[in-house]
Amino acid sequence: MTVLDHRAVTHPTVRWLGVPHLLAGTAEGPVGRDRHRELHGPLTLPTRAELRRDVARARLRGRGGAAFPVYRKLDSLPDHGAHAVVVNGSESEPASHKDRVLMRLAPHLVVDGALGVAHALGAARVVVAVHDVEAGHAMARAVAGRPDAAHVEVVAAEGGFVAGEARALLNGLSGVAPLPDGRRTLPTTRGLDARPTFVSNAETFAQLGLLVTDGLDRMLATGTAEEPGTTLVTLLGSVDHPGVVEVPHGIALADLLGHERTPVLVGGYHGSWVAGAGDAVLDRDALATAGTPWGAGVLARLGPDTCALGEVQRVVAWLAARSAGQCGPCVFGLPAVADAVADVVRGGGPTAVTRVRTLVGLVDGRGACAHPDGTSRFVGSALRTLSGEVEVHAAHGGCGRPVLGQLPLDGGAR
Amino acid sequence: MSSRLQVDWTRCDAHGLCARLLPDQVTLDPWGFPVLDGAPLPDARVRDARRAAQACPALALRLSRT
Numbered sequence: 337m338t339v340l341d342h343r344a345v346t347h348p349t350v351r352w353l354g355v356p357h358l359l360a361g362t363a364e365g366p367v368g369r370d371r372h373r374e375l376h377g378p379l380t381l382p383t384r385a386e387l388r389r390d391v392a393r394a395r396l397r398g399r400g401g402a403a404f405p406v407y408r409k410l411d412s413l414p415d416h417g418a419h420a421v422v423v424n425g426s427e428s429e430p431a432s433h434k435d436r437v438l439m440r441l442a443p444h445l446v447v448d449g450a451l452g453v454a455h456a457l458g459a460a461r462v463v464v465a466v467h468d469v470e471a472g473h474a475m476a477r478a479v480a481g482r483p484d485a486a487h488v489e490v491v492a493a494e495g496g497f498v499a500g501e502a503r504a505l506l507n508g509l510s511g512v513a514p515l516p517d518g519r520r521t522l523p524t525t526r527g528l529d530a531r532p533t534f535v536s537n538a539e540t541f542a543q544l545g546l547l548v549t550d551g552l553d554r555m556l557a558t559g560t561a562e563e564p565g566t567t568l569v570t571l572l573g574s575v576d577h578p579g580v581v582e583v584p585h586g587i588a589l590a591d592l593l594g595h596e597r598t599p600v601l602v603g604g605y606h607g608s609w610v611a612g613a614g615d616a617v618l619d620r621d622a623l624a625t626a627g628t629p630w631g632a633g634v635l636a637r638l639g640p641d642t643c644a645l646g647e648v649q650r651v652v653a654w655l656a657a658r659s660a661g662q663c664g665p666c667v668f669g670l671p672a673v674a675d676a677v678a679d680v681v682r683g684g685g686p687t688a689v690t691r692v693r694t695l696v697g698l699v700d701g702r703g704a705c706a707h708p709d710g711t712s713r714f715v716g717s718a719l720r721t722l723s724g725e726v727e728v729h730a731a732h733g734g735c736g737r738p739v740l741g742q743l744p745l746d747g748g749a750r
Numbered sequence: 751m752s753s754r755l756q757v758d759w760t761r762c763d764a765h766g767l768c769a770r771l772l773p774d775q776v777t778l779d780p781w782g783f784p785v786l787d788g789a790p791l792p793d794a795r796v797r798d799a800r801r802a803a804q805a806c807p808a809l810a811l812r813l814s815r816t
Contacts, residue, residue: 518760518810663759668781698779704760 350437352582353591357550357558357566358542359582362441366474369481372444376549379448379484381455384410384417388456390552391544394564400424400502400537401606401632403620406544409534410457412524417458419531422509422523423450425466425475425538426493428500429604430654430745431634434568435538437580439471442542443478447485449544453534461528465493465505466538498660501705502535515660516705537632539568559585563620567633573742574598574639589613592635599638599721601743603631605651606710608717627717638742645681645725646739648718652677654745655711666708669699673715680719685730689719752790753815755799757783761810768811771802784811 350359361367361375382390392407423446427435439446446464454462464479466472476490491509498504499514506527508514527533543565546555555565563585571578571592581592590613593600597612608628610616616623620630638644656670673695679688692715700712719726728735755768755775764782775795777785791799796813803811 515760518758664762664764664781664783665759665779668783669779672780698785702757702759702783702785704758 350441350580350582351577352566353587354558354566354584356582357546357554358438358442358445358539358568360442366441367444369444369478372442376445376448376546377551379451379549380551382452382548384456386456387452387544387547390547394543394547394552394555395562396540396543396547396565397563397620398536399539399543399567399633401429401604403624403630406536406540409524409536412522413457413532413534417456417532418524418527418534419459420461420463420528420533421450421454421457421459422506422528422533422535423462423464423538423541424493424500424502424505424535425464425468425471426500426505427467427538427632428498429606429632429634431570431572431601431604431636431743432632433570434580434633436466436468436471438542438568439466439468439538440474443474444482445542445545445549446475446538447478447482447488447545448549449541449547450488451485452544452548453541457534459534462488463509463528464488464490465509466490467493467500498658498705498707501707504660504705506533506535515662518662518704520704539633560619567618570632570634572634572636572744573601574637574642575635583618585618587618589616589618589635593637596637596640598640599644601634601636601638601714602628604634605655605714605743606706607631607634608713609648609721610717611721636743639740641737642740642742643681643735643737644722645677645718645729645735646737647741647743648715648722649674649677649681650739650741651743651745652711652715655707655714659707660705663703663708665699665702669695669702670708670711673699673711677715680726681729681734683729683731683733685726689726692719751815753796753799753813754788754790755786755803756812756814757786758810758812761808763808763810765807767805767807768802771805772799775799776802 396406397403479485479488494508494514504514504516523533523535559565569581593613623630653674656674659666676692696712699708769776769778803813
């Protein structure tokens with residue numbers, strides 16, 4: 337049982353490298369309505385053509401994990417626009433905290449983005465779906481204090497990993513089970529209330545908020561030509577400053593993680609393991625090409641004092657238990673993968689590794705959503721990156737280090 | 751135009767009929783769920799594939815034309 341004590345409300349600590357855009361003014365705590373206007377200027381509601389032009393020139397991509405270009409999402413909506421605009425603030429990736437922190441500290445930026453898109457698309461409904469309680473309160477307070485946002489609905493999103501997937505979220509909001517559909521229909525065709533919907537992640541809307549207040553030129557002045565502007569990162573594990581940090585695109589990952597060669601996870605629990613930050617830079621295309629997609633912006637480093645394979649096993653067991661229970665290969669395959677990884681940790685060596693690889697190959701791509709695919713990527717890359725650890729475990733039945741639990745599993749804390 | 755088999759994983763209950771009816775195209779994983787090779791169906795097999803899709807007790811097997 338969880339006992340809720342009466343704690344003083346504390347605000348998350350955030351940092352930035354360079355000049356903060358999204359997190360401007362948050363050093364003093366949450367940015368209220370008047371301060372928000374001082375910092376970013378008035379909201380200019382764009383036409384669809386204006387919005388399309390600016391997001392294309394800003395090369396803005398979705399910040400929920402798939403990095404889909406926003407102008408293409410706009411283009412795939414019907415000529416008459418969208419029925420609804422949905423801010424996906426569920427942030428069900430447990431390693432990620434950037435969206436809830438953003439909504440707690442700069443909720444008006446998210447509201448501005450949602451209002452801008454809703455105006456451009458003529459959307460009748462604007463829904464902000466949030467799972468984190470504090471972030472939900474912050475969004476509700478922001479909306480309640482704005483006459484221009486009277487029609488914006490702030491709703492509690494279901495918990496659970498898969499429930500945060502865009503189509504699952506839309507099903508939940510439309511009054512049916514919060515599960516992904518068996519047929520892969522896009523929300524731009526069939527979304528909220530089974531009608532065309534523009535849905536994106538909370539940070540995406542905050543970036544859109546910058547475009548409709550600060551304007552395009554300010555975004556173009558930061559980052560790289562390929563990817564202007566900044567992005568939010570959740571830093572975890574054995575790093576100097578764990579937490580959420582805003583950085584310009586193009587910085588070296590080593591600037592965030594340090595240069596030590598201990599295992600690094602890029603992208604989150606559907607992401608990939610690499611031996612260290614190396615010379616990689618924050619460039620979504622380059623990272624995807626290198627087989628380490630940026631995902632939801634999570635970077636984690638394991639310290640030298642924890643059992644790396646044990647940390648991996650802990651997350652895999654957790655992921656296996658997060659199946660929505662719809663698709664057989666996920667329901668049966670992921671627990672089998674988790675068991676096989678446990679064998680590797682106990683020193684099963686090459687035989688156990690082969691079994692993991694076979695099982696991972698069996699679940700990859702065989703589900704209604706990307707949960708089995710992402711879990712496969714996490715496990716496959718871990719075994720490649722930690723091959724030395726696998727040998728040590730095989731030789732000695734373990735590595736002698738405890739599993740410290742450096743990767744969070746409940747989405748709470750911090 | 752080529753035809754491919756697809757499974758709606760939210761419907762499939764591992765009856766295994768598809769693997770019986772289309773042994774060259776469908777095998778079963780350790781839990782009884784179909785493994786498809788993903789390749790376009792040979793023309794000569796399209797009729798059987800359509801029948802297999804119609805026979806699926808869970809209506810999970812589909813034939814898609816691209």
